[in-house]
Amino acid sequence: MKILHITAQKPFKTGSGIYVRKVIEQFDKKGFKQxxxxxxxxxxxxxxxxxxxxxxxxxxxxxKEMPFPVIGxxxxxxxxxxxxxxLDENMIDCFRQGFSRQVIEAVEIFNPDIIICHHLYFLTALTRSLIKDKKIFGxxxxxxLRQLKSIDLKQDFIKDNIRKLDAILALHNDQKEDIKEYFDIKESNIHVVGSGYDDSIFYSRDSSYEKDCIKVIYAGxxxxxxxxxxxxxxxxSLDIxxxxxxxxxxxxxSGKEYKDILNTAKESPYKIEFLGNxxxxxxxxxxxxxxIFILPSFYEGLPxxxxxxxxxxxxxxxxxIPGVRQWLGEEINNSGKIRYLTLPRLINVDIPVEEDLPMFENNIKNxxxxxxKNINENKYNNNLDVTHLSWRKLSNRIEKILYKF
Known part of the structure; x- marks a missing residue:
C-alpha cells in the first residue's frame, strides 16, 4: 500500500505532529511505501x-511565495x-497555490493508493477539491473543530469538501458526534481510532527511585x-x-501569553522551572x-x-476533557491514579468565565x-498497563479501516 500524508503544519513538536510521525513510523514497519x-x-x-x-x-x-510563518x-x-x-485573501491565495502545487506533484509522482490528511480544515478541503480519483481520509x-467554531474562514468550502471525504478518523466518541453534527456526515463514515503513545520510550521507573521532594510536571x-x-x-497557594x-x-x-505566564511564575514563592521543548x-x-502530572487545559482533542x-x-x-474518560476506560479511571477537574464555564470553546477561575484554582490545589497524601501513604502505587493504547495498536486500528476501502 502507498500512503501520502498531508499536514499544513510542522510534523514535529505539537501533539498532531507527533501523531503524524508515529503513524508513519508504524506503517513503515508494516512495509508501506509513504x-x-x-x-x-x-x-x-x-x-x-x-x-x-x-x-x-x-x-x-x-x-517570497509565502512571506509569513507557518500557519498553526x-x-x-x-x-x-x-x-x-x-489571514487575508492574499495570504490565503499564497497558501492555496503553494500547497496545490505540491499536492498535485506528489499525487502525480508518488501515485498513492490512499491520502491521509490531518485536521478537518482548509488544506484537507483543498486536497479533496483537487484530487477526485483517490481515496482520501481526514x-x-x-x-x-475549535478553529471552525471560532473563526469564519472559507466555512462553506471547508464543509462542502470535508463531506466528500471517503472516511473520517475521530479521536473519541464525543468528537465523532461533534463531527457528525457539524458537517452533517453519516455516522458510518466516521471511525473512532483514539490516539497513542510510544511504549518503547514511556515506561515506569524502577522501585529504587528516591525523591527529595514531590515533583509536579506539565507538558504541552x-x-x-x-x-x-x-x-x-x-x-x-499550597499548604506544603x-x-x-x-x-x-x-x-x-510565544508572545504576550508566554511572557504573562513566565511573570506569574516569578511571583510564586515555590520553585517553578521552565524546561523548554x-x-x-x-x-x-x-x-x-x-x-504527579497535571493537565489543567480548557480545551483538548485527545491529549x-x-x-x-x-x-x-x-x-x-x-x-x-470530553471523551477522555471513555477513551481511557474503567480500569484506568478506577485505578486511583487519575483525578478529574471540573472545567469552568467556557466562552468560544476555550476561554474561561472569569468568575469561575477561583473555584477552578481551588480544585487544582485540592x-x-x-x-x-496518597503518595505519602503509598496508596495506588501500582503501575498501570496501558500498552493497549500504544501507537502500534493505533496503527493496527487505522490499517483495518484503510483496507475496508
Whole structure:
C-alpha cells in the first residue's frame, strides 16, 4: 500500500505532529511505501527519522511565495507561527497555490493508493477539491473543530469538501458526534481510532527511585488555553513547605501569553522551572523523575500526553476533557491514579468565565494535595498497563479501516 500524508503544519513538536510521525513510523514497519507533504520554515527540513523510507514534499513558509510563518492550527504554537484568524485573501491565495502545487506533484509522482490528511480544515478541503480519483481520509485532532467554531474562514468550502471525504478518523466518541453534527456526515463514515503513545520510550521507573521532594510536571504548549495561570496560582497557594515540592513546565509558547505566564511564575514563592521543548526521550526521563502530572487545559482533542504520563507511572490530574474518560476506560479511571477537574464555564470553546477561575484554582490545589497524601501513604502505587493504547495498536486500528476501502 502507498500512503501520502498531508499536514499544513510542522510534523514535529505539537501533539498532531507527533501523531503524524508515529503513524508513519508504524506503517513503515508494516512495509508501506509513504510520502509526506508538510508546511515548514524555509531554513528547516521535514525532520522525521532518517531511517524511514519516506518521500518528502515540503511547502516552505517565510519565502517570497509565502512571506509569513507557518500557519498553526492553534492560536499559540510552540514556534513562530501565523494564526488562521489573521489571514487575508492574499495570504490565503499564497497558501492555496503553494500547497496545490505540491499536492498535485506528489499525487502525480508518488501515485498513492490512499491520502491521509490531518485536521478537518482548509488544506484537507483543498486536497479533496483537487484530487477526485483517490481515496482520501481526514483525521480530526480537535483543534480543527475549535478553529471552525471560532473563526469564519472559507466555512462553506471547508464543509462542502470535508463531506466528500471517503472516511473520517475521530479521536473519541464525543468528537465523532461533534463531527457528525457539524458537517452533517453519516455516522458510518466516521471511525473512532483514539490516539497513542510510544511504549518503547514511556515506561515506569524502577522501585529504587528516591525523591527529595514531590515533583509536579506539565507538558504541552505554554499558553492561556492550557490553564497554566490557574495552575501556577493554585500551586503557589499550597499548604506544603516550600522545599518539599516543585513544579516543572515542559514546552514553549510565544508572545504576550508566554511572557504573562513566565511573570506569574516569578511571583510564586515555590520553585517553578521552565524546561523548554523536550524531545520525547528527555520528556520520558523527566516523567520518570516526577510524581504527579497535571493537565489543567480548557480545551483538548485527545491529549496523548495523559497516556505517556500514566505509562511512566505518574499520578495524573486532568481537566474533564470530553471523551477522555471513555477513551481511557474503567480500569484506568478506577485505578486511583487519575483525578478529574471540573472545567469552568467556557466562552468560544476555550476561554474561561472569569468568575469561575477561583473555584477552578481551588480544585487544582485540592487535587494536588489529595494525591500528595496518597503518595505519602503509598496508596495506588501500582503501575498501570496501558500498552493497549500504544501507537502500534493505533496503527493496527487505522490499517483495518484503510483496507475496508
Amino acid at each position: 510520502a509526506i507533504i508538510a508546511g515548514i520554515s524555509n531554513e528547516e527540513k521535514i525532520d522525521i527519522d532518517t531511517h524511514l523510507s519516506l518521500e518528502k514534499y515540503p511547502v516552505y513558509f517565510n519565502v 492550527m492553534s492560536d499559540v504554537m510552540p514556534y513562530e507561527s501565523t494564526r488562521y484568524r489573521d 483525521v480530526c485532532h480537535g483543534t480543527d 504548549k505554554i499558553s492561556y488555553s492550557k490553564g497554566l495561570i490557574p495552575l501556577i496560582k493554585a500551586f503557589s 513547605p516550600k522545599d518539599k515540592i516543585k513544579l516543572s513546565l515542559a514546552g514553549m509558547g 523536550l524531545i520525547q526521550d528527555d520528556l520520558a526521563e523527566k516523567f520518570r523523575q516526577s510524581d 496523548l500526553v495523559l497516556i505517556e504520563a500514566l505509562a511512566s507511572g505518574l499520578y495524573v490530574i486532568t481537566s474533564e 487535587e494536588i494535595q489529595k494525591i500528595i
